[in-house]
Amino acid sequence: MRIAIVAETYLPLVNGVTHSLQRVLEHLVRRGDEVLVIAPAAVGANDVDQRDGVSVVRLPSVSVAGYSDVRLAVGGVSRVRRLLAGFAPDIVHLASPFELGRRAIRAAEQLGIPTVAVYQTDVPGYLGKYGVPFLEAWAWQRVAAIHQLATLTLAPSLSAARQLDAHGIPRVELWGRGVDTTRFHPGKRSAAFRAKAAPNDEVLIGYVGRLAVEKQVEDLAALDNIEGTRVVIVGDGPEREALEAVLPNAYFTGFLGGEQLATALASIDLFVHPGELETFCQTIQEAMASGVPVVATGRGGPVDLVDPSRTGWLYTPGDLGQLRRHVVDLVGDDAKRAAFAEAAFQSVQGRTWPVVCELLLHHFECAIAEHALLARR
Structure with a gap:
């Protein structure tokens, strides 16, 4: 498969999103899939590089207030659309989409490419914790607008799935996370x-x-x-x-x-x-x-x-x-x-990353098939 991954955060920043992405990328490379990662630029990282067999393109970014290592990609839809058009993926995987993901899903829609959006970060809830609860409603509007356009949304837990359903987001399936039972023992x-x-x-x-x-x-x-x-x-x-x-x-x-x-x-x-x-x-x-x-x-x-x-x-x-x-x-x-x-x-012995990544690929295949079916109607 040709898979474009649009990541709201990426290495060298280490968090839950980047950890999951690394395990997924390792699995895709072992399978022989062609992968392009589009992510915000990071301090000390090249704008275009090859990392462990994966092409990475970084977009201009600014730091988030209070988190100098967290970068927010800036720019319009057209740059992302050109990157996706040039790579011609079978599927676009949106990792915890919010700002860059918003542009990417619009670009994918314009190009007619199916999308799988992974809900992983409770951005609206974070805003409440950081003392700006009045922005929670706006943030949920942003999250809902992204996921409503997605061919398929993946939630990591039943709680997250219920949260998405409560905000009117359709086509939600569960996709948990794997654990390295060799490393953690x-x-x-x-x-x-x-x-x-x-x-x-x-x-x-x-x-x-x-x-x-x-x-x-x-x-x-x-x-x-x-x-x-x-x-x-x-x-x-x-x-x-x-x-x-x-x-x-x-x-x-x-x-x-x-x-x-x-x-x-x-x-x-x-x-x-x-x-x-x-x-x-x-x-x-x-x-x-x-x-x-x-x-x-x-x-x-x-x-x-x-x-x-x-x-x-x-x-x-x-x-x-x-x-x-x-x-x-x-x-x-x-x-x-x-x-x-x-x-x-x-x-947790049955929750290894290979098992979880194969389930993700099944979701990709379902999204591609659903998108093709809708295109014929």
Whole structure:
């Protein structure tokens, strides 16, 4: 297949969108598909380059206020249309479309190319967290306008699918995310990591993710003084300094990737994610693959991933007392925590990236067939 991927964010920025894209691209290259990535320009990246067998074209961009590493592509529809026309893809894959995606879907429509739009980031919800809730309605209008034009929209969770349905977006199918069960594995547990993070043999309560307002990491302050435990924060971001102040007893590792991240996840005893705006939450799957039970907010993507009383617990959003009680329940009972850990590990063994990527290709084929059918009518 010839596949054009239009990415709202791309490497070197590391986030959920870019992580998913890299796994998809690896799969497409192994299959021998021809792929073009169109993405915002990034500091230190060439405008046109070849990365791991994939052609990447970067468009002029500006930084987002407060996030110097997050770039927003600027320009009109015509540039994107020329790129798509020159590549002549069978399908256009829109990764978390918002601004660049808006232009790309209009360009694809003008060229008569089928599109699959992947809803992955709750941009309207983010605006509320950043103190501009009056822009949420506008943002949903933008999101709906994009997805209503798409041949097919893919939602990562039932919660996200319901959200899209509530805003009148048709033709929605589920497409989750894979997890690398070789990289993330209980066997990566490290005595050396634990010696640094738990010098007094504490039970380690871990979080992995960007340290940003929308992740609500400050809620973990409710856990910072549980006897015999220590909070571990893996990640970096604009909120780190503030979080170090509200979590004075926590162990901050900074950003970790590759094997270092796998080691950290396997070396904690309990994973906690307080974010309420997760459309999926990939780090929950990675923790489970590492043999770690999970406590997460009962909203969004985590609801699909955590099986209460078996692989972890879900707590009522905003109820930090309940969050603390669920954590205390597991850190205080080694046998229960071990049983939850084993169930969590088993629950993700069939969700490998090759399986998930093949499902994505099936969605591509369905979109191409549907587009051809509509064109004949």
